[in-house]
Amino acid sequence: MIHKISTGRVIIRFGAELLVEDTENPSTPVRCTAKRKFDTIVCGDSITWHHNEHGNASVDDLLPRKNALTRPGYRGRPRTIAANIDQLVIVNSWLPETSWDLVDRYLITAEQLDAKAIVVMNKSDLADEHATDEDWRAMETYREIGYDVFEMNALTGEGVQQLQDLMDNKTSIFSGRSGVGKSSIANIILPDLDIAVGVISNAGEGKHTTTTATLHKLSSGGYLIDSPGVRDYALGDISLEDLSGGYIEFAPYKxxxxxxxxxxxxxxxxxxxxAVENKEISNERYQRYIHALKALENPK
Ligand SMILES: Nc1nc2c(ncn2[C@@H]2O[C@H](COP(=O)(O)OP(=O)(O)OP(=O)(O)O)[C@@H](O)[C@H]2O)c(=O)[nH]1
Ligand SMILES: [Mg+2]
Ligand SMILES: [Zn+2]
Structure with missing residues (x-):
């Protein structure tokens, strides 16, 4: 019997089971089983698959990837989170507070992936109470370098249109710490879904509500990947070139x-x-670069 081979995109993975968006019939996701050799397939991957005699579906092949986002996982071994990403939406909030080192690391990763990066500051209602001068300066610096940087509020919808306009026809992954509001923003953009949203502790920490990266199709074209919050995001094994390449404002001077x-x-x-001494490059960004450089040169 000759099987019809279909193509599709992985929505979510649970062990050996993949939920797949069928290219020909995207509104009806297909459950596919994947053999051990396809353990590397993740959310966002493009695959080929077929229906077998029993009415079940199975994966035939993983199609070439544009890129893949990985995080150091168990024992520092890299774990792939999602594939074929055009854009990193780095979601931050005033509480839990923002680590600008973490934002820099995501920006370095975006360069490595050849993906665009957007820096979002959610929970604008908490700015008066929690924002510091250093925070505002950091945001202004990213803007001056050329990134899209803006405030959002998942309670009022502020900034959502601006973000949506930037997401048309692209695959965007929401990344950032737990509790910053990634899933809350996703719920506004995708009102038909009901993605679980967590609470934050009194100390301002998130509870890691989202546990698995999930791909959602946008009505305007493009895809949104909601991903689990990170406690920290380490760079793993990168070269000195990749590190300084992530500080895109250095490029004209190198x-x-x-x-x-x-x-x-x-x-x-x-x-x-x-250029740092002449104040053409932000000293705070430069100091974060030096900090990252030392960490790379003297691993713990
Ligand atoms: N004050 C305020 N709270 C918000 C805003 N956006 C989200 N929250 C709250 O922040 C908490 C965490 O939101 P989530 O959307 O679950 O955060 P997340 O980034 O998806 O977290 P993880 O899935 O754990 O990574 C929830 O209690 C939300 O209601 C906002 O703009 N203002
Ligand atoms: Mg979430
Ligand atoms: Zn130099």
């Missing part, structure tokens, strides 16, 4: 450094450091 392998730290005649 050619002016005396050494072409300049780390922009201690080397003489470093054009990046000169």
């Amino acid at each position: 050619d002016g450094c005396r050494f072409n392998n300049c780390t922009h730290d201690h080397e003489p005649k470093c054009a990046v450091r000169a």
Whole structure:
């Protein structure tokens, strides 16, 4: 018997079971089983699949990926979260408070993935109580570098239209700490769904409500991937080039450094450091870069 081979995109994975959006009939997801050799398939992957004699469906192949987002998992081994990402929406909030180191690490990852990055500050209602001058400066700096940066509020819908306009026809993954409001924002964009939303503790920590990355189709075209919140997001094994490549405002100066392998730290005649001294590059961003560089050079 010859099977009809279909294509599809992975919505969510539970063990050996995948929920797949069928390309020809996207409104009816198909449950597919995957053999052990397809353990690497994740949310967002494109696959081929077929119906077998028993009416069940199984995966035939994983199609080539544009990229994949990984996180250091158990024992530091990288765990793939989602694939074929066009855009990282880095969701932050005033409470839980924002780690700008974490935002920088996501921006470095976006460059590595060749994905666009958007920096969102959710819970604008909490700004008066919790925002610091350093926070506002950090946001202004990202804007000056060229990123889209804006405030949102999942309770009032502020900023949602702006985000939606940037998401048309792209696959965007919501990333950030637990409790910042990723699923709350997803629920406004996808009102027909009812994605579980958590609470935050008195200390402002999220409770890791979302546990598995899930792909959602947008009516305007494009996809939204809601993903579990991170406690921290480590970079894993990256090269010095990838690290400094993630600080996109260094790029126009690099050619002016005396050494072409300049780390922009201690080397003489470093054009990046000169730009920091002239206030053309933000010193706070530069200090975060140096901090990350030291961590890369002297792993624990
Ligand atoms: N004050 C305020 N609270 C918000 C806002 N957006 C979300 N929240 C609340 O923040 C809490 C956490 O929201 P979630 O959407 O579950 O956060 P998450 O980022 O999906 O968290 P994880 O799934 O654990 O990663 C909930 O109690 C939301 O009601 C906002 O704009 N303002
Ligand atoms: Mg969530
Ligand atoms: Zn340099």
